[in-house]
Amino acid sequence: MTHDVLSARATRREWAALAALMLPVLLVSVDNTVLSFALPSLSTALAPTGNQLLWIVDIYALMLAGLLIAMGSLGDRLGRRRLLVTGSIGFGVVSLAAAFSPSPEALIVMRAAQGFFGAMLMPSTLSLIRNVFTDARDRRIAIATWAAMFSGGAALGPILGGWLLQHYWWGSVFLINAPVVAILVPLALWLVPESRDPRPGPVDPISIGLSMLAMLPAVYAIKHAVHAGVDDVTVACLALAVASGIAFVRRQRRSVTPMLDVDLFRNRVFAGSVVANLLSLMALTGFLFFAAQLLQLVLGLEPMVAALVLLPGLVVTVAAGFxxxxxxxxxxxxVLVAGSFVASAGGYAIAAFTGHPSVGSVMLAFTVMGIGIGMAETLTNDMVLSHAPPHRAGAASAISETAYEVGAVLGTAVLGSVVTATYAAHLAVPADAVGGGSHETLGATLEHASTLPNGIGTALSDSAVAAFDLGVQYASGVAIGVALLAALISWRTLPR
Incomplete structure (x- = not known):
C-alpha cells in the first residue's frame, strides 16, 4: 500500500522552491566526484600515499553515510529548512578551507567536515520535496528532477573539475561551493516552507550515537578488508557495527517516538528500492574513480578534454530520469529498474572487454551506464518516499540517502581498491628505478618515470599503464556482477 495522494497541484511558488532545493543537491553530488579529475594534480602537489588518496576520496562519503540517519531525524524534529540553511553555511566555510589545505592530512580533515555539513543537506532536500509536493504526479516529476540533479551533479563534477584544472590549481575544485551557498541561503529562507514532524519526540542522543557506531565501522571495515584483507581490525569493526546495529534496532522498537521507523523495511518495495539505490551509486562512483585517471594518465588527455568525454553520459543520465x-x-x-541495471552492466562490459581502453570506449561505456543510472535513481527514490508516511519523510529520505552514500563509499572502496591492488600486484619496477620515488599510485609512478633515463622511464611507465589497465578490467568484472545482482533484487522486490 502506498501513501500517494492526488492533492492540489503545485503552483509556481512550489516549483520555484524546487529550483532552490536543487542547489544543495548539486553541492553534495558534485563534491562526491569533483575530486576525480583532480587526483593526478593533487597527487603531484601534496604527494599523498595510495591509502591517503583513497581516504581523501572516501572520507566525505563515509561521514555522510554515518550521519545521514541522525541528521534526517534531527530535521524531522528541529525543522528541515533550518537544518538545510545551517548545513549550507557550514559546507561553504569548510569548502574554502579545503581549497587551501597544505597537506594530505589537512585535506582529509576538511573533507570529513564537508561530509558532516553535507549530511544536513541531503535528507532535508528530499523530505522537503515530499512535504511541498502533495500531489503524486507533481511529486514524481520533482523526484525525477532531484534524481537528475544528483546523478547529473555526480557526472558534472569531473567536467567542472576538468575546466577548473585546465586554468587553476587543484584546490579550485572546492571554491565552486561558495557562490552556490551565497545564492542558496537567501532563496531557501524566502521560498522553502519550514516543515517538521507534527508530533516529534525528544532528540535521542543514544540512538544518534548507535546509528553512527553501526554505520561508520561497517563502511570502514569494508574499505579496510579490500585494502588489507580480513584481519583483526576488520573483524573488530564489523563486530562493533553489528552490535551497535542490533542495539539501535531494539531501541527503536521499544521507543514510543523512534528516531527511525525500522518497520519501514518490512515493506519489500521500500527495502528493495533502498538496496537498488546503493548499488546504483556504487557503479557510478567506481567508474568515475578510474575513468578520470584512465583518460588523463593513460590516454594523455588534458583535464578539460577528458571531462568532455563524459558529457554525453551526463546528458543521457539526466534525460533518462525524465x-x-x-x-x-x-x-x-x-521491468524498468531491472532493465536499467542490465544497462549499467552493459556499460561496464564495454569498459572491460573492448580491448585496450580508448576515448570512444570510455565515452560509450559511460553513456550506456547513464541510461541505467538515470532511470533507476528516479524510480527507486519515488518508491522510497511514496511508501513512507509524510511525517516520516526525513527518516525515509535519510535511509535513501544513506544508501546513496554507502554506495559511493563502496564504489571507491571496493572497485577503487580492486584497481589499486591489481596495479600494485602487477607493477614491475626496474631495478634502477627502485627507491627513487613513490610507486603507490599511477600518477606518482608516471611522475617518477618522467625523471628517469629514457629506457628505464619508458619501461616503468609502460608497466604502470599495463598494470592499471588490468586493474580497470578486474574492477569492471566485479561491477558487472554487482549490477546484475541489483537487477535480480529489483525484479524480485519491486511492484509488478
Missing part, C-alpha cells in the same frame, strides 16, 4: 517518469505509466517499475 523518460522514466513517462515510461512508468505503461511499463511496470520492476
Amino acid at each position: 523518460v522514466a517518469v513517462a515510461l512508468v505509466r505503461v511499463v511496470p517499475a520492476r
Whole structure:
C-alpha cells in the first residue's frame, strides 16, 4: 500500500522552491566526484600515499553515510529548512578551507567536515520535496528532477573539475561551493516552507550515537578488508557495527517516538528500492574513480578534454530520469529498474572487454551506464518516499540517502581498491628505478618515470599503464556482477 495522494497541484511558488532545493543537491553530488579529475594534480602537489588518496576520496562519503540517519531525524524534529540553511553555511566555510589545505592530512580533515555539513543537506532536500509536493504526479516529476540533479551533479563534477584544472590549481575544485551557498541561503529562507514532524519526540542522543557506531565501522571495515584483507581490525569493526546495529534496532522498537521507523523495511518495495539505490551509486562512483585517471594518465588527455568525454553520459543520465517518469505509466517499475541495471552492466562490459581502453570506449561505456543510472535513481527514490508516511519523510529520505552514500563509499572502496591492488600486484619496477620515488599510485609512478633515463622511464611507465589497465578490467568484472545482482533484487522486490 502506498501513501500517494492526488492533492492540489503545485503552483509556481512550489516549483520555484524546487529550483532552490536543487542547489544543495548539486553541492553534495558534485563534491562526491569533483575530486576525480583532480587526483593526478593533487597527487603531484601534496604527494599523498595510495591509502591517503583513497581516504581523501572516501572520507566525505563515509561521514555522510554515518550521519545521514541522525541528521534526517534531527530535521524531522528541529525543522528541515533550518537544518538545510545551517548545513549550507557550514559546507561553504569548510569548502574554502579545503581549497587551501597544505597537506594530505589537512585535506582529509576538511573533507570529513564537508561530509558532516553535507549530511544536513541531503535528507532535508528530499523530505522537503515530499512535504511541498502533495500531489503524486507533481511529486514524481520533482523526484525525477532531484534524481537528475544528483546523478547529473555526480557526472558534472569531473567536467567542472576538468575546466577548473585546465586554468587553476587543484584546490579550485572546492571554491565552486561558495557562490552556490551565497545564492542558496537567501532563496531557501524566502521560498522553502519550514516543515517538521507534527508530533516529534525528544532528540535521542543514544540512538544518534548507535546509528553512527553501526554505520561508520561497517563502511570502514569494508574499505579496510579490500585494502588489507580480513584481519583483526576488520573483524573488530564489523563486530562493533553489528552490535551497535542490533542495539539501535531494539531501541527503536521499544521507543514510543523512534528516531527511525525500522518497520519501514518490512515493506519489500521500500527495502528493495533502498538496496537498488546503493548499488546504483556504487557503479557510478567506481567508474568515475578510474575513468578520470584512465583518460588523463593513460590516454594523455588534458583535464578539460577528458571531462568532455563524459558529457554525453551526463546528458543521457539526466534525460533518462525524465523518460522514466513517462515510461512508468505503461511499463511496470520492476521491468524498468531491472532493465536499467542490465544497462549499467552493459556499460561496464564495454569498459572491460573492448580491448585496450580508448576515448570512444570510455565515452560509450559511460553513456550506456547513464541510461541505467538515470532511470533507476528516479524510480527507486519515488518508491522510497511514496511508501513512507509524510511525517516520516526525513527518516525515509535519510535511509535513501544513506544508501546513496554507502554506495559511493563502496564504489571507491571496493572497485577503487580492486584497481589499486591489481596495479600494485602487477607493477614491475626496474631495478634502477627502485627507491627513487613513490610507486603507490599511477600518477606518482608516471611522475617518477618522467625523471628517469629514457629506457628505464619508458619501461616503468609502460608497466604502470599495463598494470592499471588490468586493474580497470578486474574492477569492471566485479561491477558487472554487482549490477546484475541489483537487477535480480529489483525484479524480485519491486511492484509488478
